[in-house]
Amino acid sequence: xxxxxxxxxxxxxxxxxxxxxxxxxxxxxxxxxxxxxxxxxxxxxxxxxxxxxxxxxxxxxxxxxxxxxxxxxxxxxxxxxxxxxxxxxxxxxxxxxxxxxxxxxxxxxxxxxxxxxxxxxxxxxxxxxxxxxxxxxxxxxxxxxxxxxxxxxxxxxxxxxxxxxxxxxxxxxxxxxxxxxxxxxxxxxxxxxxxxxxxxxxxxxxxxxxxxxxxxxxxxxxxxxxxxxxxxxxxxxxxxxxxxxxxxxxxxxxxxxxxxxxxxxxxxxxxxxxxxxxxxxxxxxxxxxxxxxxxxxxxxxxxxxxxxxxxxxxxxxxxxxxxxxxxxxxxxxxxxxxxxxxxxxxxxxxxxxxxxxxxxxxxxxxxxxxxxxxxxxxxxxxxxxxxxxxxxxxx
Amino acid sequence: xxxxxxxxxxxxxxxxxxxxxxxxxxxxxxxxxxxxxxxxxxxxxxxxxxxxxxxxxxxxxxxxxxxxxxxxxxxxxxxxxxxxxxxxxxxxxxxxxxxxxxxxxxxxxxxxxxxxxxxxxxxxxxxxxxxxxxxxxxxxxxxxxxxxxxxxxxxxxxxxxxxxxxxxxxxxxxxxxxxxxxxxxxxxxxxxxxxxxxxxxxxxxxxxxxxxxxxxxxxxxxxxxxxxxxxxxxxxxxxxxxxxxxxxxxxxxxxxx
Numbered sequence: 001x002x003x004x005x006x007x008x009x010x011x012x013x014x015x016x017x018x019x020x021x022x023x024x025x026x027x028x029x030x031x032x033x034x035x036x037x038x039x040x041x042x043x044x045x046x047x048x049x050x051x052x053x054x055x056x057x058x059x060x061x062x063x064x065x066x067x068x069x070x071x072x073x074x075x076x077x078x079x080x081x082x083x084x085x086x087x088x089x090x091x092x093x094x095x096x097x098x099x100x101x102x103x104x105x106x107x108x109x110x111x112x113x114x115x116x117x118x119x120x121x122x123x124x125x126x127x128x129x130x131x132x133x134x135x136x137x138x139x140x141x142x143x144x145x146x147x148x149x150x151x152x153x154x155x156x157x158x159x160x161x162x163x164x165x166x167x168x169x170x171x172x173x174x175x176x177x178x179x180x181x182x183x184x185x186x187x188x189x190x191x192x193x194x195x196x197x198x199x200x201x202x203x204x205x206x207x208x209x210x211x212x213x214x215x216x217x218x219x220x221x222x223x224x225x226x227x228x229x230x231x232x233x234x235x236x237x238x239x240x241x242x243x244x245x246x247x248x249x250x251x252x253x254x255x256x257x258x259x260x261x262x263x264x265x266x267x268x269x270x271x272x273x274x275x276x277x278x279x280x281x282x283x284x285x286x287x288x289x290x291x292x293x294x295x296x297x298x299x300x301x302x303x304x305x306x307x308x309x310x311x312x313x314x315x316x317x318x319x320x321x322x323x324x325x326x327x328x329x330x331x332x333x334x335x336x337x338x339x340x341x342x343x344x345x346x347x348x349x350x351x352x353x354x355x356x357x358x359x360x361x362x363x364x365x366x367x368x369x370x371x372x373x374x375x376x377x378x379x380x381x382x383x384x385x386x387x388x389x390x391x392x393x394x395x
Numbered sequence: 396x397x398x399x400x401x402x403x404x405x406x407x408x409x410x411x412x413x414x415x416x417x418x419x420x421x422x423x424x425x426x427x428x429x430x431x432x433x434x435x436x437x438x439x440x441x442x443x444x445x446x447x448x449x450x451x452x453x454x455x456x457x458x459x460x461x462x463x464x465x466x467x468x469x470x471x472x473x474x475x476x477x478x479x480x481x482x483x484x485x486x487x488x489x490x491x492x493x494x495x496x497x498x499x500x501x502x503x504x505x506x507x508x509x510x511x512x513x514x515x516x517x518x519x520x521x522x523x524x525x526x527x528x529x530x531x532x533x534x535x536x537x538x539x540x541x542x543x544x545x546x547x548x549x550x551x552x553x554x555x556x557x558x559x560x561x562x563x564x565x566x567x568x569x570x571x572x573x574x575x576x577x578x579x580x581x582x583x584x585x586x587x588x589x590x591x592x593x594x595x596x597x598x599x600x601x602x603x604x605x606x607x608x609x610x611x612x613x614x615x616x617x618x619x620x621x622x623x624x625x626x627x628x629x630x631x632x633x634x635x636x637x638x639x640x641x642x643x644x645x646x647x648x649x650x651x652x
Contacts, residue, residue: 001482001609021619023421037454041482041609044619058482058609081553141552143531168552172533175518179486179525184613187485187516206622208513213622221613260530261561264547269555304652322571328515336651347622358651359628360642376645377630378638388639 001041002057005032009053019048021212042214064220070158071222073106074099075131077150077164077174078122080113083139085121087235087277088165092228093125094236095192096163099201102194105160112149114139119247125236128246131157135252140263147173148257151180153250159223161201163192166227178225184218185225190232191215200224210328210351231276231334232355273307273323280306281335281353283326284314287342287363287382291319297341300386303393309333309353311343327352341382345370362386396436396449396469396506397492397523398429400460401513425460428508430576435538435569436506437468437577443541445503446470450495452480452488458592465587466579473499477596482609489522491607494600496527504546505566509534517568524566532559532567 012030024038025045032045032054046054065071074096079086093109100107109127111119115134122130133149150173154162164170166188178185191204195217201224203216218224275281282301284294294308301308309331310324326333328348338356342363343349350373353359361374362382371377378385400423433449440447449464451457452475461472475491483491496502505527510517524531532548536556539547547560551570579587597607605611629645631638646652 036478036481037456039481042616042619047618058615064613143533147525168534171517172521172531175485175521176525176531178518179489179522182486182613184484184486185518186614187518202617207515207619209515211621213620214616215618216614217617218614261532261559263557263559265558267549267556267558274554337646358646358649360646371628371630374628376642377628378642379630379632380635380638384635385638388635389642391636392639392643 003034003036003039003041004055004057005034006053006055007031009051011051011053013050015048015050016045016054019044021208065222068220068222071160073108073129073157073159074103074161075108075110075154075159075163075223076127077162077170078109078111078118078127078130079165079167079169080111080118081141081169083114083116083118085118086165086167086230088167088170088228088230089122090125090235091230091233092163092165093122093127095228095233096161097126097236099161099192099194102196103160103199108159110150110153112138112146120242120244121238123242123244123246124238124240126239130247132247132249133252133255134249138252140266141169141173142259142263143173143176143261144259145257147176147180149252149255150174150177152255154181154223162223162225164225164227166229170227174225174227181223183221183223183225184216185227186216186218187227189226189228192226192228201226206328206351210347229332231332269323275307275309275324275326275331275333278307278333279336280304280339281309281326281333281337281356282306282339282341283309283311283324283343283353284320284341285311285343285349286313286317287344288314288319289342291317293342293383294320296383296386300339300341300390303390304337306335306337309338311340311346311349313346340370340374341386343370344368345373396429396433396447396464397519398433398449398451398460398464398508399426399511399513400424400451400453400457401426401511423456423459425463426508426511426513428510428512428571430508431569431571431573432506432508433464433467433469434574434576435535436504438574439504439538439541440468448473448499448502450475450492452476452483452491455594461592462587462590463579465590465592466584467577468580468583472590472592473595474592475595475600477598477607479597479608482612482615483607484612484614485516485518485522486613487607487609487611489519490526490602490611491600492519492523493526494602495595496523498595498600501564503563504541505529505564507566507568509568509570520566520568527564527566530561530565532561532565535567535569536572538573 076092078089108129109122111132186203193202207214284297309326315325328351339360359374360376361370362378449469450473507520534551535548537549
């Protein structure tokens, strides 16, 4: 990889210096100089430069796929947990449908799990074809077996694109699948799009702690693989169309697998909270001032039939457990109403809730960044506003 | 233990006027998640003996991250640094790390943090296991025991925990719950200052040349930009009861309540 500044073209305007997220460019004698130890080759400077003075040359990826056109269709890994399909599977089918419409290819689901109604449900949710490995022994996720199966299916049926949820399961075995196939994988995508000219999958994700967005391509390797954050996209609606002939069943006995890990025990979590499926979330942050503040947050959440969320700051302070954390390092949520109380709105928090339908922010500080993302900005003391709100709700 | 030096992204602020990142004064730190990996590794050493090695891949200045690791009690540190590694995506990075692990064999367990604070992909650990052909334990919250070359752990899933076991050598990623990271001792800080950090370049690794750096990277970043997070919202001010009343009416009107 090489990045160079054409000294003849550089005007010393310093726009690249400001554009560089890694602080790698300095002006010396009114010319841009790039510190290669800091440079991440992201190309932000290339785009910013008005005189096209900066050039990034990338060594072509070595061993790509020889016949790209033999890879067809978009696959969604249909995640199931203890036999129940995860919502993210439907979200991916919905997004996948939009992508295949501009590709002219099929939308397929790949299902690894126990037999039952799940394959039909995937057809109802818009899959044109379902590849299914059905066996009672696949009820629970097992790293090695699931990797072996998915790699086998990809090699045999050659999808152009493979999407999976960025869940615990997805984050555990999808990278291994990609590494074994020696293809690219983009983690935690929040946006997917087909390039109209090249037909490549443009994968967009937050990076640099949520401070930047990056669009990533996988040009010469197949499948183009992404994990996608749950609750970013809407679920595919259920239809009544079910043509069972569209299920291709592959027998587990056809697949060679080597299971080295044993699942000994499943232990239920101590917290019964499901942030990602909640319609209403009331979150508290450092602005609560004290751990007891969460009692009031809980009261409001209960009155609205919602659940309690939190900023990272409140979790780090030990006021509430990590299970409640919303944001870049916590959960991504997409409720109908998100009420942020005493949360300043660091970009890491916004990354986890900005796609909520309606965002309400309560903060004393009228300059709090959270107000920039809120539909309703309530400037005032949460210890006065929330009790007033409770009174109205309770009539 | 594999660690990474990252910009402290919690310290990054966006200039609201220009919508650009304010980078001045953003320090380079050891990726916070990696302290849990290092703590888990040091505890294993204390319990079972052996040697604790720490490695990183990055520019020469990442040496300071490794010195910090040494001050926690690691025996040896390795820095993979070479211009030929530039442009590595997670596949090339994990391949490069796997070459180092092979060079350092016998290695029993490789521990990585859950993800890096800057890229946040969480992919290098699992991809490393695959490049080594070793079993992978994801999201480990407790190491139960290692008996007869078999490792037993508890790991975290979406809504439950699992106890799993399998053979070593193996790769694992750990989460915060695993243990509270220690602070460096004064003696170790002094020792770390003088300790030698082994620099390793591409030529010293026994690997396929085309699998390093950008040529070994199927993915590449074509565009980077600062996200627009601003919405035009409605500001409600006044007496608390008025604000509450107004909000309630609005939510009713919008049919969300």
